[in-house]
Amino acid sequence: MTGLTQSNVSGHLNCLKDCGLVTSRQEGRFIHYRLADPEVTVVLTGAEAILSRLADRITACLNCQQTLSVSSATAQVRLQY
Numbered sequence: 001m002t003g004l005t006q007s008n009v010s011g012h013l014n015c016l017k018d019c020g021l022v023t024s025r026q027e028g029r030f031i032h033y034r035l036a037d038p039e040v041t042v043v044l045t046g047a048e049a050i051l052s053r054l055a056d057r058i059t060a061c062l063n064c065q066q067t068l069s070v071s072s073a074t075a076q077v078r079l080q081y
Contacts, residue, residue, distance in 0.1 A: 013031075013033055017033070021035065021036055022035055023035075023036045
């Protein structure tokens with residue numbers, strides 16, 4: 001689904017939890033995560049709208065190609081390390 005390993009995702013979720021961005025609850029052997037503040041959804045929705053409008057320009061930008069990979073179909077941005 002994400003292309004990340006389970007341990008990588010767990011590490012990211014723990015970081016988000018430590019930062020106060022998500023909360024979790026354990027149910028048996030499963031841990032359920034949710035956003036700690038509904039305003040995070042507002043920010044992410046706004047970022048998605050902006051990236052959707054600008055995805056083609058960002059993809060074509062030579063400066064951005066060095067540091068960002070943008071999928072114009074989904075407007076998802078991920079840092080390339």
